[in-house]
Amino acid sequence: MLLREVEYARPASIDEAIRLLAEHDGARALAGGQTLVNVMKARAASPDVLVDLADLAELRTISFSADQSALEIGAMVTSSQIVGSSEVEVARPILAEVASTIADLQVRNRGTIGGNICVNDPTNHFPPLLVALGASMTIQGRDGERTVSAEEFFLGVYFTAVGEGELLTRISVPTRSAGTGDAMTGITLGAHGTYIVSAAASVGSVGVRIAIGCVSSVPERATAMEQQLVGGDYSDAAVKAAAAGLGASLDPPSDVHAAADYRRHLAEVSAVRAVLQAAERARG
Amino acid sequence: MSEPTTSRTVTVTINGTMVEREVATSKLLVHFLRDDLDLTGTHIGCDTGNCGACTVQVGGEAVKSCMMLAVQADGLDVTTVEGLAGDSGVLTPLQRSFGEHHALQCGYCTPGMLMSATALLEHTPHPTEDEVKVALQGNICRCTGYWNIVEAVVAAGKSGSA
Structure with missing residues (x-):
């Protein structure tokens, strides 16, 4: 399929990328292109200028924060890089586990974590996972950088806290402490297909964080379920009881894959499974 | 700039x-x-x-x-x-294995299958059946039912280099 004519620039620095994004109306950052190129083919998006981030090596690194409390993942890090990262394996292996289930190998070789979350397609893997893990995102603009929590980051489909003339530069994920367990599960189209509903959970010493995907334009925190589990009883019965009412609290869409009521049901089932697995991992 | x-x-x-x-x-x-x-x-x-x-x-x-x-x-x-074959025209062991295992019918998907499998064999010279399936997950074939393709790649791995 032929794309509409589009201007293209390949900046050599983050500052230059931000200048290009700020100075050109209809400019859009191009990461791996595994979503953007396709939506451009379908004319669902028609940016006037693509700002290719390919040469910004500083966005391709995975490292630890100075105090070692967080894993710092550059926005241009690919899913395949996350799968093969020894830092991720040590500090937050759920990221690699989930990255290895995204689409297929060719897509993982080019698709980036920054692109995945800036697209914020409700079926994407990283948005609910990063909400459950309590990640934060660093956004750079002409006036410097700011950091927002994952919950503040996701605003809608293709709509995040990254404003015009700004660039997501990195994602910070707290390193796993002893007694922490993470899990992500859901119901997919086929064994490795797109999620119909997903749930991510992180069990730690301060309680559990649960985020549901595919039920709204942003990942939904299951706060009522979290509060019912503050006592730390992660038995089958307690977790199932805590999930009761989660479905009714959601307003998911109906589509060809699942009716809204079925998604409400799947949200409870997925949340239970994710919490039980996370709790089992937390016990070690 | x-x-x-x-x-x-x-x-x-x-x-x-x-x-x-x-x-x-x-x-x-x-x-x-x-x-x-x-x-x-x-x-x-x-x-x-x-x-x-x-x-x-x-x-x-x-x-x-x-x-x-x-x-x-x-x-x-x-x-x-x-x-893959280069100017010499000599097929790679993987390409020969596709022929030997009848891993293609209409042939339309074959170039993509060969390129995914070649990348796999470069990283993992002796892949298991499951590793082959993961590596080929992004390649669709509408003729063969995949079995012969998976067998061809596993056999190429067993026989040595890609």
Whole structure:
């Protein structure tokens, strides 16, 4: 399929990328292109200028924060890089586990974590996972950088806290402490297909964080379920009881894959499974 | 300073030969390969990034050339199915294994299958059946039912190099 004519620039620095994004109306950052190129083919998006981030090596690194409390993942890090990262394996292996289930190998070789979350397609893997893990995102603009929590980051489909003339530069994920367990599960189209509903959970010493995907334009925190589990009883019965009412609290869409009521049901089932697995991992 | 343009000179090493061309910035890599360089072994199947018929190697990794702009390959090595046998015309063990195991029927998906499997064998010279299935998950075949393809790749791994 032929794309509409589009201007293209390949900046050599983050500052230059931000200048290009700020100075050109209809400019859009191009990461791996595994979503953007396709939506451009379908004319669902028609940016006037693509700002290719390919040469910004500083966005391709995975490292630890100075105090070692967080894993710092550059926005241009690919899913395949996350799968093969020894830092991720040590500090937050759920990221690699989930990255290895995204689409297929060719897509993982080019698709980036920054692109995945800036697209914020409700079926994407990283948005609910990063909400459950309590990640934060660093956004750079002409006036410097700011950091927002994952919950503040996701605003809608293709709509995040990254404003015009700004660039997501990195994602910070707290390193796993002893007694922490993470899990992500859901119901997919086929064994490795797109999620119909997903749930991510992180069990730690301060309680559990649960985020549901595919039920709204942003990942939904299951706060009522979290509060019912503050006592730390992660038995089958307690977790199932805590999930009761989660479905009714959601307003998911109906589509060809699942009716809204079925998604409400799947949200409870997925949340239970994710919490039980996370709790089992937390016990070690 | 890099200013936006609608056309750009790219330098790409394709199957070992350095190529410098002026390309429209909106041109997909698969169209650059097929239309500008006459390398028609790389197929366009679904053109939506699902089927994998357009798989090539860029920078040593399997990617779908219908989901990449030609300008994104600037400065990188690209290998297409034409680059496997090379000028000698001697097929690789993987290509021979496809023939021996009847791993193709209509042949449309074959270039993509070969490129994904070649990348796998370069990273994992002796893959298990499960590793082959994961590596080929992004390549769809509508004729064979996959069994013969998986067997061909596993056999190529057992026989030695890709």
